[in-house]
Amino acid sequence: MDALVAAWLPGSEGQGxxxxxxxxxxxxGTLPRTWFKSVEQLPMYVGDKxxxxxxxxxxxxxxxPPAAVQT
Incomplete structure (x- = not known):
């Protein structure tokens, strides 16, 4: 697999x-939170050894790049 899109429940924005x-x-797209490898890593703080x-x-x-918009 080359990529994964986690759209969860797009609802009315599914067309987008x-x-x-x-x-x-x-x-x-960027992640809004850190994804840890396992629950044993919690709590996880940046800078921890x-x-x-x-x-x-x-x-x-x-x-x-996004498609050019015709004006």
Missing amino acids: VADVLFGDFGFT NYDPLFPFGFGLTTK
Whole structure:
């Protein structure tokens, strides 16, 4: 697997998720929280000697620039 989009429950905004998945718009996304590797790592604080998250706060990517808007 090259990527994962966690859209959870997009509700009325599901069309926006579909637009990104089908390439109509560029995708950018960052994590709003740290994802730890296991529950044993909790509590986890930045700077701890054992700080080794699966994905740190703010981890993310950009796939391509958004499509140009016609004016």
